[in-house]
Amino acid sequence: MDLSRKQVRALLCKEFVSIFGPGVAPRCALAPGRVNLIGEHTDYNGGLVLPIAIDRHTAVVFRPNGLKSFRIFAAAVKKTGGNPNDAFGLTRAAIPKLGDPKKHWANYVRGVAVALLKRGVKLKGGDLYITADLPQGAGLSSSASLEVAVGLAMLALAGKTMDRQALAFAAQEAEHTYAGVRCGIMDQTVVARAKAGHALLLDCKSLAVRHVPIKLKGWAFAIFDTGVRHKLASSEYNKRRAECEHAAKIFGVKTLRDATVEHLLKLGGKLTASEHKRVRHVMTENLRTAQFAEFIKKGELRELGRELNYSHYSLSSDYQVSCPELDDLMASVQRLDVVSRHLALTCKGARMTGGGFGGAIVALVQIDRFPQISKGLAKLYMKHMKKELGLRLLLTPSAGARVLPLS
Ligand code: GLA
Numbered sequence: 001m002d003l004s005r006k007q008v009r010a011l012l013c014k015e016f017v018s019i020f021g022p023g024v025a026p027r028c029a030l031a032p033g034r035v036n037l038i039g040e041h042t043d044y045n046g047g048l049v050l051p052i053a054i055d056r057h058t059a060v061v062f063r064p065n066g067l068k069s070f071r072i073f074a075a076a077v078k079k080t081g082g083n084p085n086d087a088f089g090l091t092r093a094a095i096p097k098l099g100d101p102k103k104h105w106a107n108y109v110r111g112v113a114v115a116l117l118k119r120g121v122k123l124k125g126g127d128l129y130i131t132a133d134l135p136q137g138a139g140l141s142s143s144a145s146l147e148v149a150v151g152l153a154m155l156a157l158a159g160k161t162m163d164r165q166a167l168a169f170a171a172q173e174a175e176h177t178y179a180g181v182r183c184g185i186m187d188q189t190v191v192a193r194a195k196a197g198h199a200l201l202l203d204c205k206s207l208a209v210r211h212v213p214i215k216l217k218g219w220a221f222a223i224f225d226t227g228v229r230h231k232l233a234s235s236e237y238n239k240r241r242a243e244c245e246h247a248a249k250i251f252g253v254k255t256l257r258d259a260t261v262e263h264l265l266k267l268g269g270k271l272t273a274s275e276h277k278r279v280r281h282v283m284t285e286n287l288r289t290a291q292f293a294e295f296i297k298k299g300e301l302r303e304l305g306r307e308l309n310y311s312h313y314s315l316s317s318d319y320q321v322s323c324p325e326l327d328d329l330m331a332s333v334q335r336l337d338v339v340s341r342h343l344a345l346t347c348k349g350a351r352m353t354g355g356g357f358g359g360a361i362v363a364l365v366q367i368d369r370f371p372q373i374s375k376g377l378a379k380l381y382m383k384h385m386k387k388e389l390g391l392r393l394l395l396t397p398s399a400g401a402r403v404l405p406l407s
Pocket of ligand 1: 185
């Protein structure tokens with residue numbers, strides 16, 4: 001969402017006023033979505049991840065309301081038939097978790113308010129209008145984007161600031177406690193801390209961050225969304241996490257980041273067959289991620305493509321979080337390379353991105369061939385899976401969340 005455009009700012013103001021009425025000029029907390037380039041299912045294992053923030057956002061337009069409560073309106077929810085209204089007070093007791101599936105979205109907002117209270121922030125009442133050009137359920141972290149944008153808006157209303165990593169932890173806590181997904185820290189961190197034109201290399205053990213410039217001369221990362229989100233996603237996610245934690249316990253280490261070949265030799269026999277595979281994925285994915293960051297710096301396209309492909313095979317066969325639709329897109333991307341001569345060598349490699357069980361693949365593509373690749377993939381996807389290909393987007397590495405005036 002481009003807030004440097006006057007029309008966009010005017011439209012947001014108009015929508016806000018149509019819900020909450022006239023008053024002082026509102027401000028806007030803008031938070032991007034994210035695509036993880038590599039380092040999948042490593043964050044909750046204390047490992048390395050390399051995501052970028054993308055040029056699709058959640059916007060939370062906000063203004064103080066002088067009440068002892070928040071009033072919320074979520075425009076995107078209205079479009080999908082959910083209940084777009086919520087209101088709650090400013091103390092923990094006044095912010096219960098909601099059971100109503102039509103208002104599931106509101107738990108993310110409530111969870112953030114509670115996480116801020118727990119960190120000593122004295123909340124002040126405000127009206128929040130939430131809208132987005134970031135699709136939900138496509139694996140682009142719409143939830144982390146919502147949490148961080150809401151967090152920034154609530155902090156601004158309270159007249160407080162917070163360290164960006166601390167804000168990311170508050171947002172993650174909201175997801176754990178109010179949405180029931182035990183996610184890692186990658187999504188919230190990149191949403192809060194990304195730098196335009198860069199990928200964010202995050203060490204999830206030390207929380208050290210390196211901004212890696214992306215200059216790939218005529219090449220860029222793109223996503224192609226399967227358009228599916230399997231129901232298994234969050235339960236299987238929590239299961240994988242539990243398997244990794246169990247393996248780490250057997251090895252006597254805090255997280256699998258510290259697992260070594262020696263651990264495997266000595267104690268591998270105590271792991272189940274699937275735990276063995278999970279460990280292998282995490283160990284090799286950390287190595288791939290470190291290498292990938294180096295290859296990006298050097299612009300080594302072939303190596304980047306190779307690491308993407310390897311990461312996918314590892315996620316598909318060892319971590320078992322892929323699905324037929326993702327694997328089909330992967331097969332087609334490779335086929336485009338070999339079979340279709342005019343598209344030859346336009347895609348260096350690809351892999352599923354995000355938690356898995358649906359969502360998108362991320363591919364390294366030649367920028368001026370993107371429309372043809374998109375069309376070719378959509379055709380093959382329809383032929384094989386009898387489904388429309390979802391969102392296709394050439395990615396611009398974007399800046400992290402920020403608060404901006406609208407007038
Ligand atoms: C989801 C979670 C992240 C991370 C990825 C897998 O997006 O929110 O924390 O674990 O899955 O890499």
